[in-house]
Amino acid sequence: MKSSRKVYGSIMLALMLALSTVVPYSVSIDAATTETTETTKAAQTEDLPNVAILATGGTIAGKGNSGTDTTSYKAGELSVESLIEAVPEMAEIADISGEQIANVGSPQITNDILLQLGKRINELLATDDVDGVVVTHGTDTLEETAYFLNLVVKSDKPVVVVGSMRPATAVSADGPLNLYNAVLLASSEESKGKGVLVSLNDRIGAARYITKTNTTVVDTFKATEEGYLGRIVGGVPYYYTESTRKHTDETAFDISEIDELPQVDIVYSYQNNQRYMIDAAVENGAEGLIIAGSGNGSLSSAYVEGAKDAVESGTEIVVSSRVGSGTVSPRDSFMTSDSLNPQKARILLMLALTVTEDDDQIQSFYDQY
Ligand code: ASP
Numbered sequence: 001m002k003s004s005r006k007v008y009g010s011i012m013l014a015l016m017l018a019l020s021t022v023v024p025y026s027v028s029i030d031a032a033t034t035e036t037t038e039t040t041k042a043a044q045t046e047d048l049p050n051v052a053i054l055a056t057g058g059t060i061a062g063k064g065n066s067g068t069d070t071t072s073y074k075a076g077e078l079s080v081e082s083l084i085e086a087v088p089e090m091a092e093i094a095d096i097s098g099e100q101i102a103n104v105g106s107p108q109i110t111n112d113i114l115l116q117l118g119k120r121i122n123e124l125l126a127t128d129d130v131d132g133v134v135v136t137h138g139t140d141t142l143e144e145t146a147y148f149l150n151l152v153v154k155s156d157k158p159v160v161v162v163g164s165m166r167p168a169t170a171v172s173a174d175g176p177l178n179l180y181n182a183v184l185l186a187s188s189e190e191s192k193g194k195g196v197l198v199s200l201n202d203r204i205g206a207a208r209y210i211t212k213t214n215t216t217v218v219d220t221f222k223a224t225e226e227g228y229l230g231r232i233v234g235g236v237p238y239y240y241t242e243s244t245r246k247h248t249d250e251t252a253f254d255i256s257e258i259d260e261l262p263q264v265d266i267v268y269s270y271q272n273n274q275r276y277m278i279d280a281a282v283e284n285g286a287e288g289l290i291i292a293g294s295g296n297g298s299l300s301s302a303y304v305e306g307a308k309d310a311v312e313s314g315t316e317i318v319v320s321s322r323v324g325s326g327t328v329s330p331r332d333s334f335m336t337s338d339s340l341n342p343q344k345a346r347i348l349l350m351l352a353l354t355v356t357e358d359d360d361q362i363q364s365f366y367d368q369y
Pocket of ligand 1: 106166
């Protein structure tokens with residue numbers, strides 16, 4: 001079975017190379033579409049998997065002023081239709097449909113967009129018409145959306161979150177092949193049941209582990225301790241490892257009836273810090289607060305005092321670490337985020353607070369998810 005897929009992959013690669021000599025890659029620079037729209041499906045081919053691309057913006061849909069403009073371009077400019085048109089090779093491996101969920105740089109992704117995206121993916125995957133979903137996204141907060149989906153998607157069908165580091169107008173833009181690879185993964189039987197995947201730069205990462213590690217380079221997504229699940233070689237996905245943490249169907253979270261997520265903020269630890277950052281979050285309505293502690297979650301006395309008072313007033317505190325990798329050991333009085341970085345710890349606390357305020361139960365989510 002596997003070897004016939006590899007033969008198929010090689011044939012596909014040969015076909016793509018042949019096509020690329022006569023059909024050069026080009027991006028059609030359309031006006032941005034900011035509303036939710038649905039493209040009509042091209043005539044469906046019976047035996048190809050159906051993959052829905054849900055676009056949210058980011059650099060993968062970005063436009064610069066020149067081919068060498070890789071920093072001052074505008075993210076979230078191209079429509080989902082343009083992204084699909086730019087990679088006609090995808091039609092050889094899947095029947096593609098596209099929807100515009102948003103068209104923004106990923107710092108503008110809100111809880112409302114997360115909920116809209118999660119609900120739409122669950123709707124699509126519940127039907128027999130969709131075999132997998134690809135989400136295009138800015139890379140800056142991509143790991144937050146990917147981990148959110150990892151916790152709320154209720155299906156074992158593949159969901160792949162993809163972005164790019166160079167805008168679509170750049171020389172050697174990485175978006176088109178990243179998008180092709182994401183569709184390849186979303187179409188693959190082997191991708192089922194692995195939790196939400198993140199794919200850039202020919203790598204396959206787990207949403208639970210992967211994080212952005214570099215501000216500008218193309219191989220920015222890494223999991224320094226856990227590594228990648230696999231890679232894509234010559235149009236064939238190769239999986240080698242799995243995430244051991246619970247995800248998708250195995251979590252306690254159901255967003256179908258949720259219209260708003262609780263406010264959870266993050267404060268950072270540093271030398272000479274004072275408790276007013278914590279107090280400000282509480283005063284501004286934080287139901288939960290992640291503290292990016294130093295080292296193994298260590299906190300200044302001022303932060304410990306502030307955090308204890310915050311707990312007294314009903315704000316849930318979870319200690320994570322600013323280090324970038326490693327597990328935060330259990331601490332006497334505060335919950336800890338296991339190995340989740342602060343931004344992913346925030347996603348989990350928001351969802352946890354939709355089902356419980358019990359510290360032991362919340363901690364058990366961190367221990368399992
Ligand atoms: N600022 C962009 C964003 O996150 C960066 C990117 O997509 O790579 O939307």
